[in-house]
Amino acid sequence: MNIPLIDLKVQYQNIKDEIDKAIRKVIESAQFAGGEEVTGFEHEFAEFCGVKYGVATSNGSTALDLTLLAFGIGEGDEVITTPATFIATTEAITHTGARIVFADIDPDSYNINLKEIEKKITSRTRALIPVHLFGQPCDMDPIIELARKHNLILIEDAAQSHGAEYKGKRVGQFGDASIFSFYPGKNLGAYGHAGIVVTNREDIANKVNLLANHGRHEKYAHLIEGYNYQADAIQMAVLRVKLRHLVDWNEKRRQNAKIYNSLLETLPVLSPKEKEYAKHVYHLYVIKTEKRNELSEWLNSKGISTGIHYPVPLHLQPAYKYLDLVSGSFPVTEELCSKVLSLPMFPELKEDDIISITEEIKKFFSLQ
Ligand SMILES: Cc1ncc(COP(=O)(O)O)c(C=O)c1O
Known part of the structure; x- marks a missing residue:
């Protein structure tokens, strides 16, 4: 048996003609940075999310960085988020000079718990992620109600x-702005790194755009200092x-679930x-x-790949030692991290494979 956690090779085989054609078109046009593929995708993805604007970025992490910067979040501010996430969420907070809170x-959804957010709001709280x-x-x-109230x-x-x-x-349509990552393994994944900020706020879209492209709309007119966090045309195609x-x-995916x-x-x-x-x-x-x-270990030994998302909650990572948050600070997240196991999941996963995986799980427990 050899069942991967995700299978991007089989996905490519199923859409090979479309993909090859799209990539070839970019190469032949030699429009590698900016251009029709970038603006086309920004428009189509924003529409998909039900919002007005999309600004594509080099990845999801830079999308987060730019969003927080565009809102002027910085030193003296506090931003509340969950410890059950990938570190990019909190890195973006720190990058602005703000403090992570x-x-x-919630024990059922594994998403941030409203009651816990309420307890953390202070006069310095600027944003929720x-x-x-x-x-x-x-x-x-x-x-949304809580964000409006405060x-x-x-x-x-x-x-x-x-x-x-x-x-x-x-x-993507509920926040003042929202970010997506198109890391290859995501539900919508590029063939490399890419991300996007989507928003109904024209001012924020413009600011993100400006920051992502060295603070300019024209080639050598830099209105502010920015970054080179733009998306590549091939990824957009x-x-x-x-x-x-x-x-x-x-x-x-839902049927497989x-x-x-x-x-x-x-x-x-x-x-x-x-x-x-x-x-x-x-x-x-x-x-x-x-x-x-x-x-x-049992599943891996049978040729079934698994993942752990995430083995260590963010507040207990060495990078956040300075926050002085000891074990026990966020018991629901800690319990989750000690027990979670990701099983193979991708659209092309076959019912027979799911049956084999669950049979192996059954065998494992029958031996306990
Ligand atoms: C919740 C979350 N936020 C942000 C990111 C960052 O995205 P990227 O890897 O595209 O920089 C990821 C990526 O895994 C993520 O899972």
Whole structure:
């Protein structure tokens, strides 16, 4: 048996003609930076998310950096987010000079817990960054209400949730601005690095655009100092092709999750719970078990790849030692990190493979 966690090779084989044609077109046009592919994708992805503007960036991390900078977040500010995320979310806060403030997660959705956010709001709080973890949207209505009440900037980190829906609307349209990553393994992934900021705020879109391109709209007129955080045309051409397949791919992920859920029902593992307000897009299919490490080893020994997202919560990472947050500070996140195991999940995963995977899980527990 050889079942990978994700399989980008099979995805490419299925759309090879479209992809090859799109890449060739960019190479033949020699328009590698900027141009029609970039503006075309920005427009199409913004429309997909139900917002007015999209500004493509070099990756999801720079999209976050630029978003926080565009809102003028900086020294003296506090930004609240979850410790159950990838470090890019919090690096962006630190890069501006602001301070990271963590709020623990909800035990069912694994997303930031509203009550915990409320406890962390101070006069210095400037922004909230909810992260739609693993493909499941946060409960946005109460978060939006809280942000309005305290006059906070709301930034969605939707890096793991392309096309996920909250109460029938796609993520990316709830924040003052939102970011996505197109890292290759994401539900919508480039053939290298790419990201985007989407927003209904024209001023923010313009500012992100300016910052991403050395502070200029014209070749040698630099209005401010910025960065070179622009997207590559080849990546945008790839993403334009893949965007046409995203809804179908997400549907296949959901079907695969359903099969997993029913086959795992009687086993001593906790399957992901799709909240009633959510359309989960299963960027990752994450189960919880007390025997995480042993089960992972067992599956790996049978040729089934697994992942751990994430083995160490951010507040306990060496990089955040300076925050002085000891073990026990965020018990729900810590429990999650000690028990999570990501099983193979991708649109092309076959039902037979899911049956084999769950059979191996059953065998593992029968030997315990
Ligand atoms: C939640 C989250 N935010 C931000 C990022 C950063 O995106 P990128 O890897 O494209 O820089 C990631 C990437 O894995 C992520 O998972």
